[in-house]
Amino acid sequence: MRLRRKPWVDEAIHDFDDFVVSRDQTIGEERKDHWAEAFGRQAPLYVELGTGKGDFISQLAARHPDINFIGIEMQQDVLYQAAKKVREQERTNVRLLVFDINHIESIFAEGEVARFYVNFCDPWPKKRHAKRRLTHRGFLEKYRHLLAPGGELHFKTDNRPLFDFSLEEFQAAELTLTEVSYDLHAENMPDNIETEYERKFSAKGEKINRCIVHF
Numbered sequence: 001m002r003l004r005r006k007p008w009v010d011e012a013i014h015d016f017d018d019f020v021v022s023r024d025q026t027i028g029e030e031r032k033d034h035w036a037e038a039f040g041r042q043a044p045l046y047v048e049l050g051t052g053k054g055d056f057i058s059q060l061a062a063r064h065p066d067i068n069f070i071g072i073e074m075q076q077d078v079l080y081q082a083a084k085k086v087r088e089q090e091r092t093n094v095r096l097l098v099f100d101i102n103h104i105e106s107i108f109a110e111g112e113v114a115r116f117y118v119n120f121c122d123p124w125p126k127k128r129h130a131k132r133r134l135t136h137r138g139f140l141e142k143y144r145h146l147l148a149p150g151g152e153l154h155f156k157t158d159n160r161p162l163f164d165f166s167l168e169e170f171q172a173a174e175l176t177l178t179e180v181s182y183d184l185h186a187e188n189m190p191d192n193i194e195t196e197y198e199r200k201f202s203a204k205g206e207k208i209n210r211c212i213v214h215f
C-alpha cells in the first residue's frame with residue numbers, strides 16, 4: 001500500500017497523540033513491559049503487524065473491549081487513516097505506532113504479547129528477499145520470544161506461494177497449526193473481519209488463505 005506522501009499528515013497526526021505514537025516520537029527499550037500502563041489497565045495484549053488503514057483492528061477492538069490492542073504500521077500517512085477510524089469509534093483499547101516491525105524485539109518484553117495478527121503482509125516474491133517476509137523463521141523466532149505461553153499468530157493472505165512458504169516455515173519451527181484454510185470465504189466464517197486488502201483481493205476472485213499458529 002503505497003500512498004503519495006502527504007506532508008500535512010505530519011501535523012495532523014498529532015490530533016491523535018493520546019493513542020498514536022507518531023514518527024517524530026521515539027519508541028525504545030523503555031516501553032518494554034510497560035504497555036499495560038499506556039492503556040491504564042492490565043489486559044492481554046494483541047498486536048497487529050502492518051495495520052494499514054485500520055479496518056481490521058478498529059473492528060476487532062470493538063468486538064473485544066477486554067483486550068489491549070496495538071497496531072504497528074511504518075507508513076504514517078496510512079496509519080493516520082487508521083487513527084481516524086479508531087477515534088470515530090471512540091475506542092479506548094487501541095494504541096497505534098508508526099514503527100518498523102523489523103525492530104519489534106526492541107519495544108516488547110519477553111512474554112508481553114498474547115497474540116500477533118499478520119494480515120496480507122507484503123509477499124516479497126523474490127527468493128533473495130525471503131527474509132523480509134513476516135512469516136520467515138527469523139521473524140518467528142522473534143515472535144516466539146515475545147509471546148506469552150499459549151501465544152498465537154493469526155495469519156491471512158491471498159498469496160498462495162507466500163502461504164505455502166509460511167506453512168513450511170511454521171513446520172520447520174515445530175509450531176502447531178489449527179484452522180488452516182485455503183479458501184476462507186468458502187467456509188462458514190461469521191467471525192471473520194475483512195481487512196482492506198482482503199476485500200480488494202476477494203472482490204477480484206482471489207481465494208483467502210488463513211491459519212492460526214500456536215507457539
Ligand SMILES: C[S@@+](CC[C@H](N)C(=O)[O-])C[C@H]1O[C@@H](n2cnc3c(N)ncnc32)[C@H](O)[C@@H]1O
Nearest residue numbers: 001050051052073074100101119120195196197
Ligand atoms: C499489503 S498491506 C496490508 C494492510 C492491511 N493489513 C490489510 O490487510 O489491508 C501491508 C502493510 O504493512 C506495512 N508494512 C510492511 N512492512 C512493514 C514493516 N517492516 N513495519 C511496519 N509496517 C510494515 C505496509 O506499510 C502496509 O501498510
